[in-house]
Amino acid sequence: MTQPVATLSNTSIAAAKVKDFGQFLKRLLKSPSAKMGGSICLVLVVTAIFAPVIAPHDPTELGVGAALTPPNSEFWFGTDEFGRDLFSRMVYGSRLTLYVGLIAVGISMTVGVLTGLVAGYVGGWVETALMRAVDVLFSFTETLIALAAVAVLGPSLTNAMIAVGISSIPFYARITYGAVLVEKNKEYFKAAQAVGAQHVRLLFRHILPNILSPIIVVATVGVSVAVLSASALSFLGLGAQPPSPEWGAMLAAGRDYFKRAPWITTFPGLAIAITVLGFNLLGDALREALDPQQRT
Amino acid sequence: MTRYILKRILSGIFTIWVTTIAVTLLIHLVPGDPVQIMFAQSQSTTPEQIEQIRSQLGLDRPIYEQYFMYMGRILQGDFGTTIRGNQPVLELLLVRLPNTLALALSALLITMLVGVPIGFFAAYKRGTWLDTSLMTGAIIGISIPSFWLGLMLMYVFSIRLGWLPVSGTDFKNLILPAVTLGLANAAAVSRLTRSSMLDVLSQDYMRTARAKGLAETLVLSRHALRNGLINVVNMLGLQFTYMMGGAIVVENVFAWNGIGRLAIQSIFQRDYPTIQGFILIFATVVVVVSIVLDILYVWIDPRIKYS
Numbered sequence: 009m010t011q012p013v014a015t016l017s018n019t020s021i022a023a024a025k026v027k028d029f030g031q032f033l034k035r036l037l038k039s040p041s042a043k044m045g046g047s048i049c050l051v052l053v054v055t056a057i058f059a060p061v062i063a064p065h066d067p068t069e070l071g072v073g074a075a076l077t078p079p080n081s082e083f084w085f086g087t088d089e090f091g092r093d094l095f096s097r098m099v100y101g102s103r104l105t106l107y108v109g110l111i112a113v114g115i116s117m118t119v120g121v122l123t124g125l126v127a128g129y130v131g132g133w134v135e136t137a138l139m140r141a142v143d144v145l146f147s148f149t150e151t152l153i154a155l156a157a158v159a160v161l162g163p164s165l166t167n168a169m170i171a172v173g174i175s176s177i178p179f180y181a182r183i184t185y186g187a188v189l190v191e192k193n194k195e196y197f198k199a200a201q202a203v204g205a206q207h208v209r210l211l212f213r214h215i216l217p218n219i220l221s222p223i224i225v226v227a228t229v230g231v232s233v234a235v236l237s238a239s240a241l242s243f244l245g246l247g248a249q250p251p252s253p254e255w256g257a258m259l260a261a262g263r264d265y266f267k268r269a270p271w272i273t274t275f276p277g278l279a280i281a282i283t284v285l286g287f288n289l290l291g292d293a294l295r296e297a298l299d300p301q302q303r304t
Numbered sequence: 305m306t307r308y309i310l311k312r313i314l315s316g317i318f319t320i321w322v323t324t325i326a327v328t329l330l331i332h333l334v335p336g337d338p339v340q341i342m343f344a345q346s347q348s349t350t351p352e353q354i355e356q357i358r359s360q361l362g363l364d365r366p367i368y369e370q371y372f373m374y375m376g377r378i379l380q381g382d383f384g385t386t387i388r389g390n391q392p393v394l395e396l397l398l399v400r401l402p403n404t405l406a407l408a409l410s411a412l413l414i415t416m417l418v419g420v421p422i423g424f425f426a427a428y429k430r431g432t433w434l435d436t437s438l439m440t441g442a443i444i445g446i447s448i449p450s451f452w453l454g455l456m457l458m459y460v461f462s463i464r465l466g467w468l469p470v471s472g473t474d475f476k477n478l479i480l481p482a483v484t485l486g487l488a489n490a491a492a493v494s495r496l497t498r499s500s501m502l503d504v505l506s507q508d509y510m511r512t513a514r515a516k517g518l519a520e521t522l523v524l525s526r527h528a529l530r531n532g533l534i535n536v537v538n539m540l541g542l543q544f545t546y547m548m549g550g551a552i553v554v555e556n557v558f559a560w561n562g563i564g565r566l567a568i569q570s571i572f573q574r575d576y577p578t579i580q581g582f583i584l585i586f587a588t589v590v591v592v593v594s595i596v597l598d599i600l601y602v603w604i605d606p607r608i609k610y611s
Binding site: 147244 | 315318319322323326330333334335341443444446447448449450451452455456458459463545546548549550552553556567568570571572576579583586587590591594
């Protein structure tokens with residue numbers, strides 16, 4: 009007797025979800041921010057995937073042109089102090105940018121969401137200890153946490169990614185924790201608990217899917233934060249090391265030739281700004297589409 | 305209110321205490337032998353000297369003993385000495401701290417002076433071209449990396465126009481770093497102010513003020529701005545924390561002699577006593593200033609009752 013009812017309610021819930029998703033998609037596609045942000049992100053992804061096809065030269069090949077050649081028809085973005093083609097370096101740099109953004113967000117989201125889920129679900133001293141630790145991390149800036157992590161691990165792009173990932177954990181933990189507290193008091197959760205669902209099932213089948221929306225929004229904006237932080241670390245010399253075509257590192261290398269060849273610093277900076285703008289716009293659009301009441 | 309202040313101070317002390325533990329553990333988390341790594345760049349260090357430093361830093365003792373040793377020394381104002389040059393770490397940090405604070409606070413002022421009016425006008429002209437352009441500007445603003453903005457400002461105002469010096473330590477040298485850091489955060493503050501003002505502008509008391517025939521400027525200054533500013537003051541603590549974090553990067557763009565620049569140099573040199581001192585001082589400043597600003601907020605807005 010229970011089974012058909014459950015199936016029926018599951019079907020109607022699934023139908024409602026599809027309808028909700030349709031409305032969400034409609035709202036998202038209408039938004040100019042989503043179109044603009046989505047296009048920027050798409051260009052970044054396509055550039056990263058097809059870098060070997062798009063780039064006319066090897067990004068680390070020295071002397072493909074004369075050193076410090078200004079932008080021209082052959083070298084669209086000019087060349088650097090070693091005569092490397094800046095356009096090719098920028099194209100390959102998009103791979104590192106995307107890689108950094110996704111890995112760093114992956115780290116912070118996984119650890120942060122798990123921390124928030126466990127703290128909110130288990131309660132008691134576990135909740136107090138975990139959320140107190142998150143509060144302490146929160147009271148420092150992300151920059152300080154990232155610097156401390158790089159100081160321990162040593163300067164490299166991989167370590168910068170890990171550092172940036174660690175520094176954003178508190179954001180995801182707080183958002184998830186708050187959302188879990190709300191969901192725990194809802195009828196569906198109490199019903200699932202009453203029929204004896206296991207902890208893992210309650211957490212991952214019931215709570216997590218219902219709190220995904222705010223996490224997705226934070227993660228989208230999180231990519232832009234990660235790209236900014238990692239490029240800042242590379243700019244400071246604590247992330248990607250030469251001859252890596254990472255945009256922050258390229259920008260730092262161009263500082264010495266700032267007066268004679270401003271294009272070395274201009275193009276990587278613009279690329280970082282446009283990428284970050286793309287994820288910010290997409291994040292804003294997602295937030296508005298997922299929660300139209302929040303629209304201001 | 306006294307209870308809230310007390311609670312806030314206790315939580316600040318707790319944060320600083322946790323930082324002292326983290327700072328002691330930091331050196332043990334380093335993969336490999338931290339002393340070997342610290343001296344990897346200097347060829348002349350003998351194994352005996354390395355052992356001597358290990359014992360000086362207390363690294364040959366159990367970790368809890370190291371913690372108590374470190375705490376004992378810190379409470380007496382001894383943060384150790386730099387690995388190269390043997391200079392007292394606390395002295396180095398305290399000499400540079402006022403520079404970082406000057407940068408962070410002047411940037412905070414610029415952030416508020418630019419961000420708040422933009423947010424206010426965008427909210428007041430909601431849905432118009434002005435709102436759209438200001439908010440488009442704001443989202444572009446939050447996407448620009450501060451180090452790049454700094455370099456571009458330096459290119460225009462120092463190299464091209466020659467109005468301001470590229471680097472140095474006097475007041476004139478503070479302008480570009482402060483503007484860079486201030487503008488980088490003004491964009492975020494304008495977005496926060498706009499949403500806070502939108503909330504205020506839709507309140508019933510706004511309609512009442514207009515209905516009783518008050519002039520629009522009075523409605524805006526007495527009712528809207530005053531209430532909207534309460535939320536802005538609430539942001540100050542968090543914004544100051546961001547400024548301190550941002551200062552680390554901006555100091556390195558303009559060679560501003562603050563603790564952030566020292567920190568980056570110490571990380572390059574793997575000078576752990578200085579890195580530890582920096583984290584501790586930075587965390588303490590952030591915690592203390594945030595508490596002061598939070599208390600100021602409660603004092604400004606007596607409607608709020610904190611438990």
